[in-house]
Amino acid sequence: MMPPRAVSLMPDDGDLSCGASRPSPCDAILRDLQRHMRFLGVSHARPDGDAVGSVLAMGEMLRAMGKSADLLLADPVPQVYRTLPEVERIREARTVEPSRYDAVVILECDGAERTGIAGLERMFILNIDHHRTGCDYGTVNWIDPDASCVAAMVYELAQLAGVPVSAGMATCMYTALMTDTGSFTYPGTSAESFTLAHALIDQGAQADTVARDVLYSVPAARIHLLGIALSRVSITGPLAWTYIRQSDLQHYSATDEDTEGTVNYLISIAGVEAAAFLREIAGEPERYRTSLRSKSSVDVSRAAAACGGGGHRNAAGCTLDGPFSVAVERVLGELAIELQRVADLPTPPMISPTEYEYGLEV
Ligand code: 5GP
Ligand code: MN
Numbered sequence: 001m002m003p004p005r006a007v008s009l010m011p012d013d014g015d016l017s018c019g020a021s022r023p024s025p026c027d028a029i030l031r032d033l034q035r036h037m038r039f040l041g042v043s044h045a046r047p048d049g050d051a052v053g054s055v056l057a058m059g060e061m062l063r064a065m066g067k068s069a070d071l072l073l074a075d076p077v078p079q080v081y082r083t084l085p086e087v088e089r090i091r092e093a094r095t096v097e098p099s100r101y102d103a104v105v106i107l108e109c110d111g112a113e114r115t116g117i118a119g120l121e122r123m124f125i126l127n128i129d130h131h132r133t134g135c136d137y138g139t140v141n142w143i144d145p146d147a148s149c150v151a152a153m154v155y156e157l158a159q160l161a162g163v164p165v166s167a168g169m170a171t172c173m174y175t176a177l178m179t180d181t182g183s184f185t186y187p188g189t190s191a192e193s194f195t196l197a198h199a200l201i202d203q204g205a206q207a208d209t210v211a212r213d214v215l216y217s218v219p220a221a222r223i224h225l226l227g228i229a230l231s232r233v234s235i236t237g238p239l240a241w242t243y244i245r246q247s248d249l250q251h252y253s254a255t256d257e258d259t260e261g262t263v264n265y266l267i268s269i270a271g272v273e274a275a276a277f278l279r280e281i282a283g284e285p286e287r288y289r290t291s292l293r294s295k296s297s298v299d300v301s302r303a304a305a306a307c308g309g310g311g312h313r314n315a316a317g318c319t320l321d322g323p324f325s326v327a328v329e330r331v332l333g334e335l336a337i338e339l340q341r342v343a344d345l346p347t348p349p350m351i352s353p354t355e356y357e358y359g360l361e362v
Helices: 025-035 049-064 150-161 167-180 191-202 207-215 220-231 246-251 262-267 300-306 324-341 353-361
Strands: 038-042 068-073 090-092 103-107 125-129 140-143 234-236 239-244 274-281 284-294 315-321
Touching: 025 125, 025 140, 025 150, 038 049, 049 068, 049 090, 049 103, 049 150, 049 167, 125 150, 150 167, 150 191, 167 191, 167 207, 220 239, 220 246, 220 262, 239 262, 239 324, 262 274, 262 284, 274 324, 284 300, 284 324, 300 315, 300 324, 315 324
Parallel strands: 038 068, 038 103, 068 090, 103 125, 125 140, 239 274
Antiparallel strands: 234 239, 274 284, 284 315
């Protein structure tokens, strides 16, 4: 079967505000939610708070609309999100049978392949995303780079659909909002972020419980690994980077998710404007998952895209092939280019190979 024809609904094509008289992407998505019955809801592999929170909220919204909604992720829900209401509804799989569904809602993915799930490309795709690197790969596409999280877009849909937001749904959306705004600190944090937080707390989200479960319940292994990563930090002018190898994870019986957030410590350093964290991928020696972060107008999504990845201006990622020194040089080179675009920043000095070797010895 041929995939359905794509409808372009990028923000430039129309009014983005739901309920406006001109057709908006949000209206178009709602029409398709209303006219189909059997849905699949998915988000990206290695799910974060917005992926898990928006999938759960979308599932509940669809059920409230009288639809069926299976929820699927390619990777396990990280430990810190396993207290979310109805999280047990999310199944883990890497293939789907398209004939079981009328449509798939893909949340928070700037390409269908980011789901890590095979079979979606043949389905009727509703693409709801907020990445700067988002594109019209779906049948219907709603991409709003100004949204602080995809859960905020799900909230907008629920309002438009007249679906009441339950306390459970509010908790899921609040988790997405809190994590995607870096606890209301990232540059994308806006008045709307706080308005949404206010509404979600009014509707029953427990801000302190979410903070405790997500921020203050990390396994001890994560702190040990953080110690190793921070002991290897290399800072050259406005650029900081570090890495973790699989042998480090094995040493602490840690998992990949135990390195989440490490990069945020690097970007917290005074004077550092761009940061990279490389993690060797399990079972793929000398391949590195790489997280990039920046401050202000330094655009790390460009550096990530140049390395085959993507993301947002201040938070992006990619996968790099080794050897290690080649991977490091590649990503630091792209970050240096982005730093140079910002006129008032010093150009980072070239990093000598001995510094990589120093890093390897630690
Ligand atoms: P993180 O560093 O937390 O894994 O990712 C930061 C941001 O970059 C997230 O919004 C994530 O979706 C995006 N991102 C990370 N890795 C990739 C990648 O390989 N490809 C794309 N397109 N986006 C990525
Ligand atoms: Mn997000």
